[in-house]
Amino acid sequence: MILEVCRGTYAWPNHPPVFKDVSFRFDTEAFDGRGGILSILGPNGAGKTTLLKTMLGLLPFTSGHSELNGRRVADWPAREFWQCVGYVPQAKAGGFAPLTLAELVVLGRSARIGPFAVPGRRDWETVDRVMEAVGIAHLRTRRTNEVSGGQLQLAMVARALAVEPELLVLDEPESNLDFRNQMLVLDVIERLVDRGLSVVINTHFPAHATELSDRVLLLPRGEAPIFGPTAETITEENLTRLFGVQVRIREVPTPEKIVTCVAAVKLDDAP
Numbered sequence: 176m177i178l179e180v181c182r183g184t185y186a187w188p189n190h191p192p193v194f195k196d197v198s199f200r201f202d203t204e205a206f207d208g209r210g211g212i213l214s215i216l217g218p219n220g221a222g223k224t225t226l227l228k229t230m231l232g233l234l235p236f237t238s239g240h241s242e243l244n245g246r247r248v249a250d251w252p253a254r255e256f257w258q259c260v261g262y263v264p265q266a267k268a269g270g271f272a273p274l275t276l277a278e279l280v281v282l283g284r285s286a287r288i289g290p291f292a293v294p295g296r297r298d299w300e301t302v303d304r305v306m307e308a309v310g311i312a313h314l315r316t317r318r319t320n321e322v323s324g325g326q327l328q329l330a331m332v333a334r335a336l337a338v339e340p341e342l343l344v345l346d347e348p349e350s351n352l353d354f355r356n357q358m359l360v361l362d363v364i365e366r367l368v369d370r371g372l373s374v375v376i377n378t379h380f381p382a383h384a385t386e387l388s389d390r391v392l393l394l395p396r397g398e399a400p401i402f403g404p405t406a407e408t409i410t411e412e413n414l415t416r417l418f419g420v421q422v423r424i425r426e427v428p429t430p431e432k433i434v435t436c437v438a439a440v441k442l443d444d445a446p
């Protein structure tokens with residue numbers, strides 16, 4: 176899977192650009208059958224969500240373009256594109272019809288079977304499998320207005336996985352989740368990546384980006400983005416500049432594994 180953004184710029188009408196000349200090439204072909212994970216980090220309002228939407232063709236770039244597997248996203252037939260890509264937008268309360276979670280997840284199959292076709296046995300088996308994978312199989316018959324924000328978020332991840340995509344794009348998937356469910360989602364993602372799935376994830380958790388990613392895009396407000404391999408990109412210096420807080424990064428050995436901790440220790444402009 177190769178995802179490329181070439182000099183992508185986006186400005187809302189009558190506003191200065193949210194981001195300008197963003198370019199990166201996320202090529203997972205070199206990862207030996209494994210997919211790969213690209214994390215996007217940046218302060219509030221830097222344009223991370225807007226970048227995902229433009230990259231996926233949901234908003235038109237003001238200038239520049241994106242490509243998936245060497246073909247401009249704007250040139251892909253929509254159905255074919257959404258068979259390759261699963262997208263989990265940022266969780267927002269409300270706006271869901273009171274479907275059961277299984278019905279919500281099976282909607283992910285519409286890219287495969289067509290919007291008006293009736294899901295068959297294989298589709299429901301896929302629904303069971305992905306709900307099991309994200310730990311919500313027991314909530315199959317629960318309605319969207321009868322579950323917590325975190326449970327709904329897990330269902331949205333399952334819905335995107337039901338597409339059986341080549342590329343999964345997640346906009347802050349951990350934001351509503353407790354410690355255990357954050358780990359569950361990241362664990363599911365890592366296992367799928369080992370089996371060939373490629374992932375782009377917007378996150379507010381630099382430690383998650385450090386633990387998970389193969390590549391990182393830092394998107395500062397109003398400055399040039401930085402793209403590169405994780406260890407070279409997530410540095411104390413880069414994060415301090417990006418967020419305007421003094422950042423310390425430490426590797427902490429635990430009995431289970433070495434954990435990378437990223438801590439904001441003080442405001443960068445504090446006396």
Ligand SMILES: Nc1ncnc2c1ncn2[C@@H]1O[C@H](COP(=O)(O)OP(=O)(O)OP(=O)(O)O)[C@@H](O)[C@H]1O
Nearest residue numbers: 187188190193217218219220221222223224225226
């Ligand atoms: N419909 C809109 N019209 C005008 N400006 C908008 C609109 N939607 C978003 N913006 C602005 O675009 C900028 C980028 O928003 P975006 O949601 O992409 O940022 P973000 O980095 O994802 O933020 P966060 O981390 O808070 O989710 C923000 O300054 C926001 O106020």
